[in-house]
Amino acid sequence: MHPQRECDIQAAPTHLITLGAEVAATLSKDGSLSEVLQICSEIIAHYLKTTNVCIWTFDQKSNTLTRVAFGGKDIYTASLPKTIFCQEDYLENLKARLLPCNFRNTPFSSRLYTLVVENNLVGAIILFGKEYFTEIEDIVLGWIANNIGLAMERFLAREKQQNRGETLLLKLASKLRHCLDFNSILEIAVKEVRDLLQIDRCHFLWYFPYCQNPRITITHEAQDSNLSSLLGDFSAERINTLFDKIRNLEIIRIDAVRESSLDLETQEMSIDLGITSLLLIPLKTHSGQFGAIACSHCNGSRYWSDSEVELLQAVCDQVALAIDQSEFYAQTRASALAAQAQAQQLTQALHKLQHTQSQLVQQEKMSSLGQMVAGIAHEINNPVNFINGNLIHAKEYIEDLLELLHLYQEHYPNPARQIQDKIEDIDLEFLLEDLPKLLSSMRIGADRIRLIVLSLRNFSRLDEAEMKPVDIHEGIDNTLMILESRLKGSGKNRSIKVIKDYGNLPKIECYAGQLNQVFMNVLANAIDALSEAEEKFQIQNMQIHIVTKMLDSDSLIIRIKDNGAGMTEEVKKRLFDPFFTTKPVGKGTGLGLSISYKIVVEKHGGTIECLSEPGKGSEFIIQIPVRAIASFN
Template sequence: MNSYYPSNWSESPQEKSELKHPPLNNYTREHWESKAVQSSQETRSEFELLLTVFDTLPCIGFILNSAGVILSVSQFGAEYLGYDAFELNQKLVSKVFHTEDRARCQAKLAKLQQQTQISQWSARLVSKDDRVVWVRTRIRLVPQTQSNPIIFLVCEEIISPQQKQEAHRETKHKIAEEALQQQLMKERLVGKTLGRIHQSLNLEEILKTTVAEVQQFLGCDRVIIFRIHPDGSGVVVVESVGSQWRAMSGTLINDRHFAEVYIRLYKQGRVHAVEDIYAAGLSQCHVDLLAQFQARANLVVPIVHKEQLWGLLVAQQCGETRKWQSSEIDLLKSLATQSAIAIQRSELYQQAQTELSQRQQAEDALRKQFQRERLGAAIAQRIRKSLNLDTILNATVAEVRQALQTDRVIIFRFEPDWSGNVVVESVGSIWPAILGTNIYDPCFEQKYILPYQQGRVKSIEDIHTANLSQCHFDLLARFQVRANLVVPILNKERLWGLLVAHHCCDGRQWQQFEIDLLTSLASQVAIAIQQSQLYEQAKAQAKREQALNQVTQSIRRSLDLETIFSTATHEIEKLLQVDCAQIVQYLPERKLWVTVAECCKGLDLAVGVGLEIPDENNEIANRLKRLEVVRIDDTDSFKGKINRGAAQNFPGAWLLVPLHFNSSVWGALGLMMDVGPYHWQDSEVELICEVADQLAIALQQAELYNQSCLATATALTQAQQLEKALQELQRTQAQLVQSEKMSSLGQLVAGVAHEINNPVSFIYGNLIHAGGYAKDLLSLIQLYQKQYPIPTPEIQSEIEALDLDFLIEDLPKLLDSMKSGAERICEIVSSLRNFSRIAEAERKAVDIHEGLDSTLVILRNRLKAHGDSPGIHVIKEYGNLPKVECYAGQLNQVFMNLFSNAIDAIDEQNQSRTPEQIQAKPSTIRVCTELLNDHQVAIRIVDNGPGMTEQVKARLFDPFFTTKPVGTGTGLGLSISYQIVVERHGGQLLCFSELGQGTEFVIQIPSI
């Protein structure tokens, strides 16, 4: 019996405390059950029932969470054990039990997860003052919520010695039984782990399962496997830990003291068991290391593999100290051995996998070699079957991208200046397309062109680590390239372009078979290019022959020299792909060579036509006159001032073939290439000579045709001249009549204005004096009335007879009216005199607005409403105009014609409109003037009449054209107006009109 107690424990504290604390007896259970039944009858929840009676029972009661942590202690229990009410809260309940009974308590709590109630068992509690109390313990799981159950633990004290002995024997028997059961469980755990090792080759899965089962079996807070690296550092590779403790999986530990002191010992198989890290005499750095894991007790077993320390199997108790049992140490040692076996099996499996992978890589290499050969053969077959270079190149990049499983494959073609274009491309959908991109990089030309011409292949695994020049890096980064493989395409030992594979998503190590594949395909592409060029040359030859036939047929179809020359130069330019083709005529009387026809590439206009080259001291001209063909491969070799001058206009290479007519030179057919030196081929010279022969025949035929047409043309010209002279005579005659009429009208208007002006001036002058006299008389009358307010009867009678008050009021008004009328007559006279300037033939500076106003005054009668005519409203929008140098009378005639036409058009429109329509849209003529710039003014006359059609507008200024009925118009008004504005004043007369939208005439004349 005494072996179950610590040596420093005794019975005396219990005997003394029995006087203070009443014993726990069967009343506790009966009271609990009766209270529960009573509460159950009140239909309350189980948790609420137990909570209600918890503090009313005279027993030691605990409320725990699912992890065995104390949430609450009954008041009686806390006092009985000597603790304050909240002192035990948040501590493990096993800590209250005797050390030898804690494992049973933890096992009971773990078993409670499978069943809600555990039968009672005997155990020992230890009070705060180390008093031991034998109790019978029962526990019950109460679901408070689905995920947070509550455990009620109740202890009843065993009072009699007989009961204590019985409990002692029972406890000893239970301990032995549980030890046997634990041994069976340990053997089962080891066997299960061994079976798992034989069933699985997944080392991580085996180790994870092992630490989880070890933690559950030991009931500790954490179990880990710590992998040790060769340098002594290590990492937590697997872990099983309670939810309330910090997870340390993946933690890297590099402790030099640990490596220097413990690695050697663990390598020898030492097991390190620590009950309390703070009382075990560990170094401070070791304590700090374990504190990172929140460990209080620590058990470490080494895992030795092939006589090397592979790692450590570690069990830790975090919440409290723990004495590790020998059975627990043996279990971890056994599991460490099994883990070493699992590690060895995993390594053997990895080795087998590596060998299998190497075999698969060899098979992949053979398969890729076969694919490369098959791809090369397919492309070679396609080259033999097709002459379409674009089709071949596009299929090549698509198949290469698929074979290499890369992001982009392109073919880049160089230009003569070493710039270039991406001519074909195959690219993944997530990467930007660069087809057609033009690239010119000077540093690329300086550094890479020569190696590529020598056949060098360049592979870049990662542009960020390849030590590239900045410009090269920027070029590749621009296209989102991460790795690339470049193979040159050489055509006749000349660098034609590059076959390039781009890997964009990440870096890539290019394999040798991939480099060999692209090198082989680049050779096949070069063959395709050469074959395509030969095919294109054959096509060009056939095209030349066809073009020669076409030129010949074109020359024979026409007898017009201009058409023949134009056709010949265009066809020759297209035929030989020259930069310029010209026909030059020799003029012996002027000793000049003159360009008569030209066709230059890229130019729509023949800018060289009319160019003259002197004949004297010109060696090239002398050779042409001797009917020699002149070949010049480079105009820089010219000698002589004249030849160099011509070469400046057309630098490069020339081919000149003489054109003969009647055994003498007529001119020459010239071809130019603006890139020199250029060597003219014999086939080109022969073709041009044949074209020159056809042109010589055309010259003879055209000469005969021109002679036959000359007589007809002469007769036709004479007839046309007579017809034109007749029309001019008729127009001049009509203009003379119109001018005479306007001159007579001007003289008449000037005479009338003069005759009217004399009496009106007399009247207007006397009206001023009459007004003053009347004012004086009226003032005298008012003075009389003031001095003699009561007149005599005779005077009063006369005042009434004269209606003196009315006379005094009306006389000033009468005089003002007469003055206004006289001023109006003066205004009309001024307008007439202004309009009469039509007879003036000299140019002078005048006010345009005066001319407009004078014309409107003369036409006022037509503008006013009378009879059925509603009248026309004139809107003046005058700008700020300076005086304009012009023929004032002629310009007034233009104003008269335009205003008259607008009035006629509006009157004609109003005849077909109802009064309502006229009221809704009144007739208006708007007159606007503005200064367009410092040297030009504009006068706009706009009406809202019926407008006119495009056909009428096209003939508006033709002489004798009119839309008015016969007898109402001569058709010369607008024609004469046009001549006055355009010919006499150097201006413009414009008309804008749409049918139904009115008409606008714009007069633009220089202001100076």
């Protein structure tokens, strides 16, 4: 202010000095801007005995003046607009625009003071009075207007800072709420705090008081690009006081390090790091870890306001909560992963148990079946051999008797009456003709029994526990012979035609008995499928087509296809699962194809798959190596 004006104010009447003092005191009080300006307008109206005092604030974004306070007698307020849009010539025409129309031509005095701070309009004050304002009153009012403008700017800056702080907290809360990564949480916090407070550095540090060598570790930083990084460890030997304050969760608020009450070692360390001003807010997580957010300046002192301390404290609370949330999430995730791993282990153990159980059941079943088949084959084989051997002699004896009978007929053509009656009773001519045929049929039946016994022995192969070269076609034929009664059909069931398309195959190194078991399971399932399809869909010409051929020099392929009803994709996916069956209770265990899969894949190193669609039948494709693979022996 001009020196002459300061002298004029000092020489002003007492009521004007009191007016200035009360306005200055009001401007220093806490409260909202509108509340403070309202009190100021009432004070001015009281001491100057004016009719009206109106105070307006200016919004640069909308370019409008808004009335926020009114003091005095409410005579002209209704005529004043609440908001006024300001054009480029607002300074010249502002008074005319603010004066009420019915007041402009009156002899009453008025004063308009534009509130300008650093060439920026922040508001305006207009006064209407019944008397003319004196020069000293005009000077005092100009001084008051200047202070009100500065106060308004300070209020707006503080409000802006508070709004930015609230925005930061909301922004942090939103980001931290959606972020469960530990490092990301701290990176977001230090960057946002530095941007808001416009400081040189912002760090996050951890304090480890209970380890063998207590230390502070700075893990995250946001700082000016010209400054060197402070990331790393700092031992307790140099900064014991700082350690104690963090452990006790004390706020460190130092406007100027050199003038602070910090111990000499902490001051020296701060100066060595280039820190001239420091604000540090400690925090403690739910798990008991100590940390802190440190804001620092590197060029002279910096005043840390109460609002900044409160803001940083709120940020620390948000960060601590987010860290707890992250740790809880990590623990929950670890527990979930452990539970998932345990569930997988239990599932694998269950599958292994089911597999072992199915193997034991099938092995016991096949062992009992094999022993039974071997016993039956042995028991049948002895009498069949006896019958087969004696049929030769019986044929010779009967042929001799028939020759003797012919001789009697030649030499004694006219036998006694009693013999002639007997010849007629027994139909001797038919007997002589049919007896050789009867013997031949008996011989064929005995041979058939002998072949069946041989097929049973070959199928069980109890004496062949190791891999050996075998003829795959022989195993398939033996299986078909055992299933022949089901293939021929009986009663309402029609017969099933088997088409064999055998290729030229070498002998295969395999477990013959186990592969025969696979053929039995696949062929029996094909017969069941055809029988079911015949009953439900009246399928004609039921067929099973068997194809064998070499796939390459090292492996062969066996295809067994039926023209039954086929199966759905859901059934096909579970076809080789243990204990899965589509057959009624009591007609299937669900082990046959599962065991077949284990035999082909695990025992022989081959593959088995099924191609099927509803209405188009099913085809099993078995591929096995010609020679045994060492890893599957």
